[in-house]
Amino acid sequence: DSGVTQTPKHLITATGQRVTLRCSPRSGDLSVYWYQQSLDQGLQFLIQYYNGEERAKGNILERFSAQQFPDLHSELNLSSLELGDSALYFCASSPFQGAFRGSDSYEQYFGPGTRLTVT
Amino acid sequence: AQKITQTQPGMFVQEKEAVTLDCTYDTSDQSYGLFWYKQPSSGEMIFLIYQGSYDEQNATEGRYSLNFQKARKSANLVISASQLGDSAMYFCAMREKDFGNEKLTFGTGTRLTIIP
Numbered sequence: 001d002s003g004v005t006q007t008p009k010h011l012i013t014a015t016g017q018r019v020t021l022r023c024s025p026r027s028g029d030l031s032v033y034w035y036q037q038s039l040d041q042g043l044q045f046l047i048q049y050y051n052g053e054e055r056a057k058g059n060i061l062e063r064f065s066a067q068q069f070p071d072l073h074s075e076l077n078l079s080s081l082e083l084g085d086s087a088l089y090f091c092a093s094s095p096f097q098g099a100f101r102g103s104d105s106y107e108q109y110f111g112p113g114t115r116l117t118v119t
Numbered sequence: 120a121q122k123i124t125q126t127q128p129g130m131f132v133q134e135k136e137a138v139t140l141d142c143t144y145d146t147s148d149q150s151y152g153l154f155w156y157k158q159p160s161s162g163e164m165i166f167l168i169y170q171g172s173y174d175e176q177n178a179t180e181g182r183y184s185l186n187f188q189k190a191r192k193s194a195n196l197v198i199s200a201s202q203l204g205d206s207a208m209y210f211c212a213m214r215e216k217d218f219g220n221e222k223l224t225f226g227t228g229t230r231l232t233i234i235p
Contacts, residue, residue, distance in 0.1 A: 002163070033222070043210060043225040056222050088162060108223060110156075110164035 003027065004093050004111035012117045018079040021114045025072055025093030031055070032074040033094070033108060034066055038087035049074055081118045088113045122146065123213050123226035131232045132201050139186070140196040140229050142211030148172075152214035153194040154223065155185065159207040167209075170194055198231075206233045 003026035013019055025032050034046040036059075045058035049068035060066075063081075068074040078085060092108035124143045132138045144153065155167040170178045170185045178185040186195040198205055208230050212223040 042227050045222045045224065048222060058222055090164060092164075107154075107166050107169060109166070112163045115162070 002109040002111065004091060004109050006089075006091055006111035006114050008114060009112065010115050010117075012119065013081060014119055015081055015083060017081050017118075018077065019081065019116065021076040021078070021089050021091075021116070023074045023076070023091030023093075023111055025074070025091075026109055029093035029095050029109070030072065031094045032068055032072070033092045034060075034074070034076050035090040035092065035110075036087045037090065037113075038084075041087075043090075046076070078116070083118050086116055086118045088115050122215070122224050123211055125211055125226035125229050127229045128227070129230045129232070131234055134203060134233050134235050135200055138198045138201050138205075138231065140198075140209050140211075140231065142194045142196065142226060144192050144194060144211075144213050146192075146213065146215070148215075153185070153187070154212040154214070155183070155194075155196045156210045156212060156225075157205075157207045158210065158228070164210075168196065201233050203233050203235060206231060 005024045007022045011019055023032055030051045033048045035043055036046055037043045046060040047066050048056040052068050063079050066076045090110050090113045092110045094108045122145050126141055151172045153170045157165045157167050168178050168180045168183045168185050170187045177187050182199045184197045186197055208228045210228045211226040215222055215224050
């Protein structure tokens with residue numbers, strides 16, 4: 001158990017709908033990262049928040065948005081859903097904002113994922 | 120351009136044998152990090168091992184070791200004395216710099232199956 005929680009575990013919805021995925025980071029972790037894992041695109045970084053502020057953006061569609069709240073939990077909002085959005089969505093957390101210090105790096109702890117199926 | 124390459128989509132290995140999973144990477148950064156994650160059929164991502172670009176020694180964590188060859192830009196994962204529970208997808212990932220912030224870029228993975 002990584003200490004990162006994600007809800008719901010499974011989500012089935014129809015095209016055109018909007019859903020919200022929730023993530024609670026490990027206690028004390030300030031950074032939350034969102035990833036999408038699909039069969040055709042593999043595991044891709046979407047977006048990172050640190051202490052409530054957006055820090056880095058990856059391959060996130062304009063139909064998707066995220067935020068991190070004062071209690072540090074994060075939500076990923078997916079709208080105008082398409083069949084191709086069906087995927088496993090992970091969030092990960094780490095203690096730091098990700099600034100580089102030589103070869104130091106900080107493990108990202110992954111949650112169990114939310115499996116989204118768009119029909 | 121592919122930044123992380125895992126050339127073995129699938130591997131079958133006899134139980135108790137050692138296995139090497141290949142990973143090559145491409146970066147122009149001097150400071151970077153390489154990770155291996157395991158994803159069992161249940162779906163969660165489990166951190167296995169980390170190697171920093173400045174680390175002199177190869178990283179080891181129990182039965183896992185990372186064969187880091189910087190000049191060849193390879194970071195192969197070695198699992199000694201494989202067990203049935205090692206059957207899973209394995210992902211190599213590289214920490215990338217993005218205006219001072221960090222993100223992980225993953226390879227396409229290798230599906231390892233341990234045969235009893």
